[in-house]
Amino acid sequence: MQIKVDKKEIYNGIKTVSKAVSSKSTLPILSGILMEAKDDKIKLVGTDLEIGIECSINAKVINEGNIVLPATYLSNIIKELPNQDIELIVDEDNNAKINCNLSEFKIHGFPADEFPLLPEVEAGTQYKLEQQTFKNMIDRIKFATSNDESRPFLTGGLLLIEDQEIKMVSTDSYRLAYTELELNKDLSFNKVIIPSKTLSELSKLINSDEEMKILVTDNQILFEFSNITIISRLIEGQFPNYNQVIPNDSTTEIKVNKKELLNATKRASLFVKDNSNIIKTSFKNNKLIIESTGSKVGESYEEINTSQQGENTEIAFNANYLIDVLKVIKNDQVLIKLSGGLSPGVIQESNNDDYIYVIMPVRST
Amino acid sequence: MQIKVDKKEIYNGIKTVSKAVSSKSTLPILSGILMEAKDDKIKLVGTDLEIGIECSINAKVINEGNIVLPATYLSNIIKELPNQDIELIVDEDNNAKINCNLSEFKIHGFPADEFPLLPEVEAGTQYKLEQQTFKNMIDRIKFATSNDESRPFLTGGLLLIEDQEIKMVSTDSYRLAYTELELNKDLSFNKVIIPSKTLSELSKLINSDEEMKILVTDNQILFEFSNITIISRLIEGQFPNYNQVIPNDSTTEIKVNKKELLNATKRASLFVKDNSNIIKTSFKNNKLIIESTGSKVGESYEEINTSQQGENTEIAFNANYLIDVLKVIKNDQVLIKLSGGLSPGVIQESNNDDYIYVIMPVRST
Numbered sequence: 001m002q003i004k005v006d007k008k009e010i011y012n013g014i015k016t017v018s019k020a021v022s023s024k025s026t027l028p029i030l031s032g033i034l035m036e037a038k039d040d041k042i043k044l045v046g047t048d049l050e051i052g053i054e055c056s057i058n059a060k061v062i063n064e065g066n067i068v069l070p071a072t073y074l075s076n077i078i079k080e081l082p083n084q085d086i087e088l089i090v091d092e093d094n095n096a097k098i099n100c101n102l103s104e105f106k107i108h109g110f111p112a113d114e115f116p117l118l119p120e121v122e123a124g125t126q127y128k129l130e131q132q133t134f135k136n137m138i139d140r141i142k143f144a145t146s147n148d149e150s151r152p153f154l155t156g157g158l159l160l161i162e163d164q165e166i167k168m169v170s171t172d173s174y175r176l177a178y179t180e181l182e183l184n185k186d187l188s189f190n191k192v193i194i195p196s197k198t199l200s201e202l203s204k205l206i207n208s209d210e211e212m213k214i215l216v217t218d219n220q221i222l223f224e225f226s227n228i229t230i231i232s233r234l235i236e237g238q239f240p241n242y243n244q245v246i247p248n249d250s251t252t253e254i255k256v257n258k259k260e261l262l263n264a265t266k267r268a269s270l271f272v273k274d275n276s277n278i279i280k281t282s283f284k285n286n287k288l289i290i291e292s293t294g295s296k297v298g299e300s301y302e303e304i305n306t307s308q309q310g311e312n313t314e315i316a317f318n319a320n321y322l323i324d325v326l327k328v329i330k331n332d333q334v335l336i337k338l339s340g341g342l343s344p345g346v347i348q349e350s351n352n353d354d355y356i357y358v359i360m361p362v363r364s365t
Numbered sequence: 366m367q368i369k370v371d372k373k374e375i376y377n378g379i380k381t382v383s384k385a386v387s388s389k390s391t392l393p394i395l396s397g398i399l400m401e402a403k404d405d406k407i408k409l410v411g412t413d414l415e416i417g418i419e420c421s422i423n424a425k426v427i428n429e430g431n432i433v434l435p436a437t438y439l440s441n442i443i444k445e446l447p448n449q450d451i452e453l454i455v456d457e458d459n460n461a462k463i464n465c466n467l468s469e470f471k472i473h474g475f476p477a478d479e480f481p482l483l484p485e486v487e488a489g490t491q492y493k494l495e496q497q498t499f500k501n502m503i504d505r506i507k508f509a510t511s512n513d514e515s516r517p518f519l520t521g522g523l524l525l526i527e528d529q530e531i532k533m534v535s536t537d538s539y540r541l542a543y544t545e546l547e548l549n550k551d552l553s554f555n556k557v558i559i560p561s562k563t564l565s566e567l568s569k570l571i572n573s574d575e576e577m578k579i580l581v582t583d584n585q586i587l588f589e590f591s592n593i594t595i596i597s598r599l600i601e602g603q604f605p606n607y608n609q610v611i612p613n614d615s616t617t618e619i620k621v622n623k624k625e626l627l628n629a630t631k632r633a634s635l636f637v638k639d640n641s642n643i644i645k646t647s648f649k650n651n652k653l654i655i656e657s658t659g660s661k662v663g664e665s666y667e668e669i670n671t672s673q674q675g676e677n678t679e680i681a682f683n684a685n686y687l688i689d690v691l692k693v694i695k696n697d698q699v700l701i702k703l704s705g706g707l708s709p710g711v712i713q714e715s716n717n718d719d720y721i722y723v724i725m726p727v728r729s730t
Binding site for chain 2: 070073076077080081082095096102103104105106107108263264266267270271296297298299300301302303304305
């Protein structure tokens with residue numbers, strides 16, 4: 001194998017596929033990146049067997065071939081090289097020689113045929129979607145997945161495609177995030193759970209307004225956008241019936257400035273009792289009052305003007321669950337719907353029905 | 366005590382003095398910041414008993430008084446407050462009430478008279494110096510101090526004032542950094558060792574071109590600049606005779622591009638044997654060759670064009686010691702002076718004699 005490639009081009013490719021490379025795999029070859037040179041392209045692949053990321057970059061292929069090189073070393077070397085063409089030559093013993101300007105590196109590689117093949121994802125249902133739109137949906141739900149490995153079906157986000165809509169849902173059983181997208185065209189039904197790591201990497205790698213391709217099979221999901229392909233396993237199991245969790249009506253409804261609410265909640269969370277993280281909120285005559293007490297250090301009282309409809313009420317929340325959603329909401333105003341202090345609260349963007357966040361109340365002491 | 370103060374003003378003050386607040390002190394009151402309100406000023410003080418930082422800010426003092434409040438809480442609350450006036454009221458039981466807009470916080474404080482007094486530094490020798498000039502001197506030497514607590518006199522930087530010059534020196538016995546400043550006026554003699562933490566905080570806090578005042582006594586040193594005063598203990602002991610360490614002559618002298626040398630050294634350091642960090646350098650016919658071998662991953666070879674005078678030679682260095690100084694040097698070109706592979710090497714800015722860095726050779730294997 002012998003190639004010439006632009007430094008920036010290959011560095012970006014390596015950074016991209018490195019996101020799938022596991023630092024703590026027991027299989028040494030998985031700490032490497034597969035490089036395949038063919039037809040004036042290099043295909044780079046990284047995988048931890050759960051998720052695989054492929055990236056295709058342009059190169060001058062002098063001799064076709066392939067090799068697996070250690071991801072961290074490769075990335076660190078190329079990062080420090082000048083912005084010039086890099087030549088890579090691989091011999092029969094899987095030793096790679098990298099030349100750039102007056103630098104030369106020899107790196108021991110692994111034979112490419114020992115690298116696990118990413119599964120071929122071919123027969124499946126295919127969808128097309130604008131990249132940023134999908135990223136926005138992911139960002140709205142990815143933070144509410146569970147870390148509890150004993151209930152794996154909560155450790156990912158549900159992707160539900162039915163009729164003319166794409167829906168995404170996540171819950172850790174203390175809060176639930178739901179977002180939907182109306183596409184105005186009939187779509188084949190699908191209902192799968194995507195691991196939260198896959199959602200995070202997708203969100204980080206999507207960087208254009210162009211269309212992306214999503215291909216769903218029984219066990220795998222494939223995302224294709226720009227020069228990147230991500231293949232991920234799906235999580236088995238039955239996702240909870242989220243419709244039962246989203247309240248249909250409310251007895252109190254307020255509109256409030258998002259930034260004021262976010263900053264007040266952050267301040268109040270400094271005075272929570274030990275690590276409970278509980279803040280008390282009162283909705284009273286066009287005022288939202290946030291109180292936290294019980295900390296050894298002191299206590300806090302916050303008052304925010306709101307526009308309220310319905311009854312006055314009180315409810316206690318985990319401050320972090322409130323902060324998480326307020327960081328994601330893009331609208332200046334949020335809508336909070338409550339049905340007393342013992343029923344779940346709903347937070348939405350005001351004038352916007354496509355994002356619903358449900359947060360369970362906690363008992364305040 | 367009752368004051369009104371601008372949010373940004375007090376936040377900056379708190380951030381400044383927090384640098385001296387210890388997070389792991391056994392004395393709870395030292396986790397706090399002393400606030401003293403008097404004559405339309407608030408004096409903020411933080412100390413870990415080794416270093417004390419004072420900052421004076423403008424405020425409307427309604428009632429004079431003082432209190433000690435927990436630094437982290439204070440800083441976190443005020444950070445999240447809107448950019449408005451903050452009112453602080455302290456009652457007789459050392460409880461502080463902070464009001465801003467519609468937020469109210471109650472924080473339990475400590476009585477101010479239990480806070481350790483910073484030593485009065487009055488009788489001493491006084492010097493005046495441009496702030497940025499002094500910061501530049503500190504940055505040139507602070508990274509070469511030792512962490513070895515068994516030789517405390519190496520854990521700080523020497524400040525030597527004699528004749529018409531200010532000199533600063535540091536060494537960890539593997540390398541030595543020396544910088545001097547010619548002031549063209551006679552100065553009182555002084556020779557003290559400043560703790561490396563003090564040097565770091567000074568470098569971070571200096572942010573103007575104006576003059577600063579330095580006051581030296583037997584045990585303490587005081588720095589006064591902008592609205593900040595830093596008082597630090599001095600380190601006792603005899604600093605090594607650095608003149609003996611700086612070589613007087615050389616048999617090889619090269620000029621080389623700093624950035625090329627820095628990047629090549631960084632790349633070479635990726636291939637060092639285990640954690641030895643040793644790279645081999647050869648100076649040969651206007652070329653500098655850097656090689657590292659012995660790593661399991663591979664090896665590297667770097668060639669850089671130089672302008673050489675004198676003999677060809679070879680020498681091995683700790684790569685990090687080379688990287689450290691190259692990061693600080695501002696000049697595009699560096700001058701390297703050698704006397705064979707067993708004598709210390711000297712690195713300087715080319716065309717500039719006021720900074721000398723001496724680096725010990727290591728035995729390469």
